[in-house]
Each structure stands twice: as C-alpha cells, then as structure tokens.
Amino acid sequence: MCGIAGVVYYQSRPREAVLPVLEAMNRAQSYRGPDGDGVWTDGRVGLAHVRLALVGDAERGHEPLADETGAQLIFNGEIYRPAELMRSWGLEFAPGESDARTLHALLRRQGPDGLAEVEGPFAAARYDPAAGKVTLIRDLWGQKPLYLWRRPEGIYFASTVAALRAAVGPLTIRPEALLEYLIYRSVGGRRSAFQEIEQLPPGSWLEVAVDGSERSGQWYHTPAPDRFDARPSDVRERVDFAVAERLDPQLEQGIFLSGGLDSSIVATSAVLQANGSPLRFYSIGYDVSGVQDERHLARRLADNFDYEYQEIQLSAGQIPELFLDVARILEDPIQDPVTLPTLLLSRAAAGRTRCVLTGDGSDEFWGGYERFDDPPRDLADYFPRTAIFQPQDLGLSSAPASYLDQVEMPPENWAPLDRILAVEARNRLRNYHLARxxxxxxxxxxxxxxxxxxxxxxxxxMSIPAENKRLFGVPKGLLIEAYRRVLPEWLVERKKQPFSMPILQWLHGDLQSYARDRLGPNSRTASLVSAQPYLENLNEKSAAKIWSLLVLEAWMEVWA
Incomplete structure (x- = not known):
C-alpha cells in the first residue's frame, strides 16, 4: 500500500548530498503512494516513503515515522488488528493512528522474532541511530517486494527496481534470468532479472550496521505436514476469519470474481460477513467466445448477492500496449497471461476504491493444480511440468540452477507432494504470482x-499432509468440503478450469500479423530462440510459447 526506499552509507555524507538521492527514489515509485511522501537522513542512513493511505490520518500516517527513542521507520503494507496488539502490550492506539506505529513498537520491544505475532503483508525498514543499525523485514510469503543493491559505498533498498535505478544508475540484465523466464515463466530464487539486484527473502530479516557488517535470519519457518486431524470446519473458521479481517467497513470493498472456486469462496465469505459494508464485484472477459471467458459463471454467482457487479472486456487491440505497461510495472518478466486482466481489473476498481479482495494464493497451499497429480518423488522430475520451453528448445542440456538460488529445500522424508507444495510456496508463488x-x-x-x-x-x-488436503483424491477437496454448504452445487461440482485467455484464437486472428512482425528475425528475442517454428505450427502449446516470447520482447524493449 506504499513504497519504501533507503540507503545505508558506510561513510557519512552531507545531508544535502543524500536528500536528492532519496527524492529521486520517491519520484521513481510515486505511483505506489499518491497520498504523500517524506524523506529523512542523518547523512549515514537515508529513508524515503510514498504513501497510499488506508490506515491512519495524514499526520499520524506520515513517514518516515519517529518513535520516542528517535528511531525511524518506513513501512509498506498492512498490520491487521493494530489496536489489539498495542493494547496487549499496555500501549494506547489513538484514533487516526497508523498501523506503522504498531510495527515500530513491536520491533523495538521484540525485534524481528516478534513478527510471528503479526498478521498482514509487509516490508519495512527501521533505523535505530543509537545502535547504528538498520533492520529490514519482509512478510512470510513475499507479498510485498523488497529489493537490495549492494555497492562499495553502501547498501540501497527499495520496493521497486526503478527506485534503485534512480538512485544508482544503469542496470545489467542477468543472462540466466532470461533462460529462467523462458523455461519456468519467471525468474527464480532470491535474484531479480538484473545482475546487481536481489530480493530480501520472504519471512526473513536483515540487519545492516553503519560499519557495513550484516546479520540475517528467518522469523518464519514453514510447519511440517504432520497434522492429521484437521476438519473442514477448522479450515472454514480460519478462512472466514481471514476474510473478515480484510474487510474495511469504511471503504467500498472490491472483489475480483473469476467464477472459479477460490474467488467464489472469498466472495461468499465476504457477503456473509459484510454486515452492511458496501461490496462491488468485478469480472473480466474477452472479445472472442470460448471456455476461457468465465463471465457467465461470475455473473451467475454474483446474481445470488445483492451487490453491484461490473464486467470488463479485454480485446486483442489492447494487448500490444498492455504488454508494455505490464513490463514497466512488473520490472521482472512474468509470462502469466493473467497479468493483463489483472491490470485492467485494477484500473477499473481503482476508480472507485482503494482496496480489493482476491482468491490468489489458494492452489499452492491446498493442492489445486493438475500438475500436482501423481507427484514424482524426485523434485527434479517435477519442475518440467511447470515449463513453457524445455531446456533443449533453447540449446541447453539442462535448466539453469540459478532458478532455485537460495531456495530452502524441504526435508527428503516428506511425502512427494508435500515437498512440491513447499517449494512452490517458497519460490514460484512469490516470483510468478505475488509479484503480479x-x-x-x-x-x-x-x-x-x-x-x-x-x-x-x-x-x-502447510501443517496438513497433502493427501489429506486432496480429500477423496480431489484437488482442494478439504477446502471444497469446508464451503460445500454455502456454495452453489454447480460451482462445487464443476471441474477446475485454470484461469486462461483465448491466446490461440487471437494468434489465429487479430494478433496474427502483430506476432509475426514483433517476433521476426531481427527481434530482441531471436538470439535466444526463433519464433518461426511455433508461428508456422500454431496449437495450444506453441501459442503459449509465442505468448511467452511476446511478453519478453516487450520487457526487453522497456528494460534493455
């Protein structure tokens, strides 16, 4: 809900030399915070913040935020139930207070280990001048981005790659990143698409002292899948509470509705708990008919609710410009076709509200994808199931090992699907889904x-064995049983349909000449792989490869 940026210099600098750097970083990511900005520096550490206001008034929500000790905090994200947490420590949470104040107090009292008490997505930096150190933190799955660039003069950090580029200068594309993308649809591990830039891992903290020394650790550890007694009612209780916690009675709450199980569960739970709060549903379809257009299913569910429903249409003519817009915003290339609908839905919702609920993040934890069927024991045999191009298509003997750079591998004695779900949650979820x-x-x-x-x-x-989550052998079977009584029967019994787009129809029609012109022999991607064999033999698989190359061509136009 904001953008943060900063720098720790190993040698002190004049404040007037640091402030322009911070202001440049804020300008580069100003779209993340249209409601205000602030900078602070003592010449050794600099902090910058742009704000999207959801919690706290203009004065109390202004950052960088100082506490009573003189420590400074910048924060991107949300802390749910902040007043409750403050009261548990015997502290007040005044009307109009910001949830950043709660995070400030927690880090001062307990350090990063105290984050295990916190609910919400976040990335933050806290500078303690007395101790001469900056502590960087990130939420458990990496919903909020936090990038690092280590330099001889210091370490820079920000919510966006663009802010780091504004502070330091040109970037170098990491060659392995392009191969990771073409094979696995996104970059992997804790790296980015750029040689100089890495990510702070999810569920972790990094302490940087002004003398350049560092300490790091994990504040969150994935539980072992050893709970066999979880009931559908336990699942529904937890999910319903999470939905209620994210409803804001002061806002019109948007909900992105695809017609699939996950968004339908969120929508139904929200309706049952809204207590009069305004809700509005958004769905998207396409300018060609087919199974990919699920507006009729979303509309069918929305008709059960007494709330406003809005449909948006994505047409082939919008796609070339959307490719470029998505490339600028995402910064790392992501093949997922749903990026385009996500951007259009977000633009539509932003015209009315500041906040939307979605069903993202269910499949990786509840075993929803078809590729999880008949899981191989060896993880190396699983990864090709997620691939678009195979290494051989790119002239490689194997996929780049960098895709799993510093990704913690689960214990080998876990069941095969439990291991797969853990790796998906620790790597692909963050880089392919949550970044989008x-x-x-x-x-x-x-x-x-x-x-x-x-x-x-x-x-x-994660504590429930995968075979128990796939109750009766059905993907997400336990989750389905949890909501069977409140969802329409047609939805519960419907076979899972991945959210998709009519790519093949477009490439046979309105996008045909665009794709051929864009991916000719002089294209930026031609040095990696020729598009011609796929253009000449269009089918569902080759269309996915063409789409992947079109995304990368746009990304290279923006970032190369």
Whole structure:
C-alpha cells in the first residue's frame, strides 16, 4: 500500500548530498503512494516513503515515522488488528493512528522474532541511530517486494527496481534470468532479472550496521505436514476469519470474481460477513467466445448477492500496449497471461476504491493444480511440468540452477507432494504470482488483500499432509468440503478450469500479423530462440510459447 526506499552509507555524507538521492527514489515509485511522501537522513542512513493511505490520518500516517527513542521507520503494507496488539502490550492506539506505529513498537520491544505475532503483508525498514543499525523485514510469503543493491559505498533498498535505478544508475540484465523466464515463466530464487539486484527473502530479516557488517535470519519457518486431524470446519473458521479481517467497513470493498472456486469462496465469505459494508464485484472477459471467458459463471454467482457487479472486456487491440505497461510495472518478466486482466481489473476498481479482495494464493497451499497429480518423488522430475520451453528448445542440456538460488529445500522424508507444495510456496508463488498481484494493483494506486495468504490460513494448510488436503483424491477437496454448504452445487461440482485467455484464437486472428512482425528475425528475442517454428505450427502449446516470447520482447524493449 506504499513504497519504501533507503540507503545505508558506510561513510557519512552531507545531508544535502543524500536528500536528492532519496527524492529521486520517491519520484521513481510515486505511483505506489499518491497520498504523500517524506524523506529523512542523518547523512549515514537515508529513508524515503510514498504513501497510499488506508490506515491512519495524514499526520499520524506520515513517514518516515519517529518513535520516542528517535528511531525511524518506513513501512509498506498492512498490520491487521493494530489496536489489539498495542493494547496487549499496555500501549494506547489513538484514533487516526497508523498501523506503522504498531510495527515500530513491536520491533523495538521484540525485534524481528516478534513478527510471528503479526498478521498482514509487509516490508519495512527501521533505523535505530543509537545502535547504528538498520533492520529490514519482509512478510512470510513475499507479498510485498523488497529489493537490495549492494555497492562499495553502501547498501540501497527499495520496493521497486526503478527506485534503485534512480538512485544508482544503469542496470545489467542477468543472462540466466532470461533462460529462467523462458523455461519456468519467471525468474527464480532470491535474484531479480538484473545482475546487481536481489530480493530480501520472504519471512526473513536483515540487519545492516553503519560499519557495513550484516546479520540475517528467518522469523518464519514453514510447519511440517504432520497434522492429521484437521476438519473442514477448522479450515472454514480460519478462512472466514481471514476474510473478515480484510474487510474495511469504511471503504467500498472490491472483489475480483473469476467464477472459479477460490474467488467464489472469498466472495461468499465476504457477503456473509459484510454486515452492511458496501461490496462491488468485478469480472473480466474477452472479445472472442470460448471456455476461457468465465463471465457467465461470475455473473451467475454474483446474481445470488445483492451487490453491484461490473464486467470488463479485454480485446486483442489492447494487448500490444498492455504488454508494455505490464513490463514497466512488473520490472521482472512474468509470462502469466493473467497479468493483463489483472491490470485492467485494477484500473477499473481503482476508480472507485482503494482496496480489493482476491482468491490468489489458494492452489499452492491446498493442492489445486493438475500438475500436482501423481507427484514424482524426485523434485527434479517435477519442475518440467511447470515449463513453457524445455531446456533443449533453447540449446541447453539442462535448466539453469540459478532458478532455485537460495531456495530452502524441504526435508527428503516428506511425502512427494508435500515437498512440491513447499517449494512452490517458497519460490514460484512469490516470483510468478505475488509479484503480479502486488505490483499491478499498486501501479494503479490499489491495495489487493489475499485472505488465502493469511499467516494462520497458510500455516494450517502447510501443517496438513497433502493427501489429506486432496480429500477423496480431489484437488482442494478439504477446502471444497469446508464451503460445500454455502456454495452453489454447480460451482462445487464443476471441474477446475485454470484461469486462461483465448491466446490461440487471437494468434489465429487479430494478433496474427502483430506476432509475426514483433517476433521476426531481427527481434530482441531471436538470439535466444526463433519464433518461426511455433508461428508456422500454431496449437495450444506453441501459442503459449509465442505468448511467452511476446511478453519478453516487450520487457526487453522497456528494460534493455
């Protein structure tokens, strides 16, 4: 819901030399915070913040935020139930107070280990001048981005790659990142698409002293899948609570509705708990008919609710410009076709509200994808199931090992699907899904809240063995049983349909000449792989590869 940026210099500098750097970083990510900005520096540490206001008034929500000790905090995200947390420590939470104040107090009292008490997505930096150190933190699954650039003069950090580029200068594309993208649809591990820039890992903290020394650790650890007694009622109780926690009675709450199970659960739970709060549903379809257009299903569900419903249409003519818009906002290339609908839905919702709920994050924790069927024991045999291009298509003997750079591997004695789900949650979820959710919505001044990524919901899910979550052998069977009584029968019994777009129809029609012109022999991607064989033999698989190359071509136009 904001953008943060900063720097720790190993040698002190004049304040007047640091302030322009901070102001440049704020300008580069100003779209993340249309409601205000602030900078602070003592010449050794600099902090910058742009604000999208959801919690706290203009004065109390202004950052950088100082506490009574003189420590400074910048914060991107949300802390749910902040007043309750403050009262548990014997502290007041005044009307109009910001949830940043709660995070400030927690870090001062307990350090990063205290984050295990916190619910909500966040990335933050706290500078303690007395101790001469900056502490960086990130939420457990990486919903909020936090990038780092280590330099000889110091370490820079920000919510966006663009802010780091504004502070330091040109970037170098990491060659392995392009291969990771073409094979696995996104970059992997804790790296970015750029040689100089890495991510702070989810669920972790990094302490940087002004003398350049560092300490780091994990504040969150994935539970072992050893709970066999979880009932559908336990699941519904946790998910319902997560939905209620994310409803804001002071806002018109948007809900993105696809017609699938996950968004329908969120929508139904929200309706049952809204207590008169205004809700509005958004769905998207396409200018060609087919199974990919699920507006009729979303409309069918929305007709059960007494709330406003809005449909948006994505047409082939919008796609070339959307490719470029998405590339600018995402910063790392992501193949997922749903990026385009996400951006259009976010633009529509941002015209009316600051906050939207979605069903993102369910499949990785509750075993929803078809590729989870018949899981192989060896993880190396699983990863090709997620691929678009195979290494051989790119002239490689194997996929780049950098895709799993510093990704913690689960114990080998876990069941195969439990291991797969853990790796998906620790790597692909963040780089392929969550980067899209946060960045595209924040690019429109909109906050997306994801109940299925709630700490207690995901911890429960990860503690349940995968075979128990796939009750009766059905993907997400336990989740389905949890909501069977409140969802329409047609929805419960419907076979899972991945959210998709009519890419093949477009490539046979309105996008045909565009794709051929864009991916000719002089294209930026031609040095990596020729598009011609796929253009000449169009089918569902080759169309996915063409789409992947079109996304990368736009990304390289913007970032190369």
């Amino acid at each position: 959710v946060d960045k595209l919505s924040m690019g429109c001044g909109l906050e997306i809240r994801c109940p299925f990524l709630d700490r207690q919901v995901t911890s429960l899910a």
